[in-house]
Amino acid sequence: MPYPAKLSQGAVVDAGLALLDAAGPAALGMRAVADVLGVRPASLYKHVGDLAGLEALLAERVAAGLSAELDAALAGVPPGADAEATLAAFADAYIAFARRVPSRYALFSATPYAVPADPARPGGERRALWARLLAAVGAVTGDPDDTAAAVSVWAFLHGFAVLERGGLFGASGPRGGLARGVGALARGLARRAGA
């Protein structure tokens, strides 16, 4: 065989992830991914469609990784723990991910919605993430499906991650803003004592 099969969709996604970590989201492109794989750019189109398709696959993969880490963090919280401690564990895991692999987090959060293409029903990982968030927030509010509260917490965490990564906090850094915000949200979102 003159041209044996060297690629697969999974291999292309793996290469994209490696490139993402090494060179950042701006460097993600068909040419660069092909270079990583030692292959010609044209070959990739048979496996991931086009660049947008590759990005969607990558976002899904990243969402799965984040979801797993959040799951582990929630599982590590002792059964009788304080509700605020549960939310703090979730928040710490979320921010730790954004700090450890900022390029993956950037790609994930820049992809509006994994437009449900035909194969394998993407977007499912996003829903899993949302479920983890609702669980963590539910521990604080007492309502296991408190959408507004979940939106609040997500907005705070995402905003913190983005501002920190963008250098918007300046040289002084966040200055305790993470713990302060998580604590404030936990107390402020909690069901009123008398209710």
Place this chain on the structure above:
Amino acid sequence: MPYPAKLSQGAVVDAGLALLDAAGPAALGMRAVADVLGVRPASLYKHVGDLAGLEALLAERVAAGLSAELDAALAGVPPGADAEATLAAFADAYIAFARRVPSRYALFSATPYAVPADPARPGGERRALWARLLAAVGAVTGDPDDTAAAVSVWAFLHGFAVLERGGLFGASGPRGGLARGVGALARGLARRAGA
């Protein structure tokens, strides 16, 4: 005169702003701005240096606009108002700006720090914005220089703006998450009643 002066730095910035509003941050470029002005791209370089210089000028201008609106919102709060109402007015004005001119907000928040170039000491508008934020948060915490609390509120507002604009909330939208988060932060950040 064969080539009368048609341009000025201010005119180029105005055109950039118009282009930004009409076509989004991705469309901002020397060619496009020149087209808006009916001029050749090469002419712009005498006025704004290069593309990065133009972006810095635009970010500064946008920061000034946002700062002014926040100022007006804070000034509109009655003197004896509740501390939570003050923060809510600030938050509403912030999000209203991000919704009304999303491209301007995106440019502003994407520019890490107006690198202080020689002319007119840029970056000053950012500091003004930070002062407004500290004032609004100080009304809630009682500390006029509570950095951690200000970081918390900014992270929440920016995160909300970004997620909403990016369509990350999905079809259902934020679902009351803004008011919920502002209320929770106001209560959670407030100085303890007994202190």
Place this chain on the structure above:
DNA sequence: GTCTATAGCAGGATAGAC
């Protein structure tokens, strides 16, 4: 200060051979 002309670079995507 504006113009013409051009250099230089990078990127996505396709047609058709093997």
Place this chain on the structure above:
DNA sequence: GTCTATCCTGCTATAGAC
């Protein structure tokens, strides 16, 4: 399924004439 070869589009930035 991979290859070669190529097209097309987009952009910043500079040199030198007027």
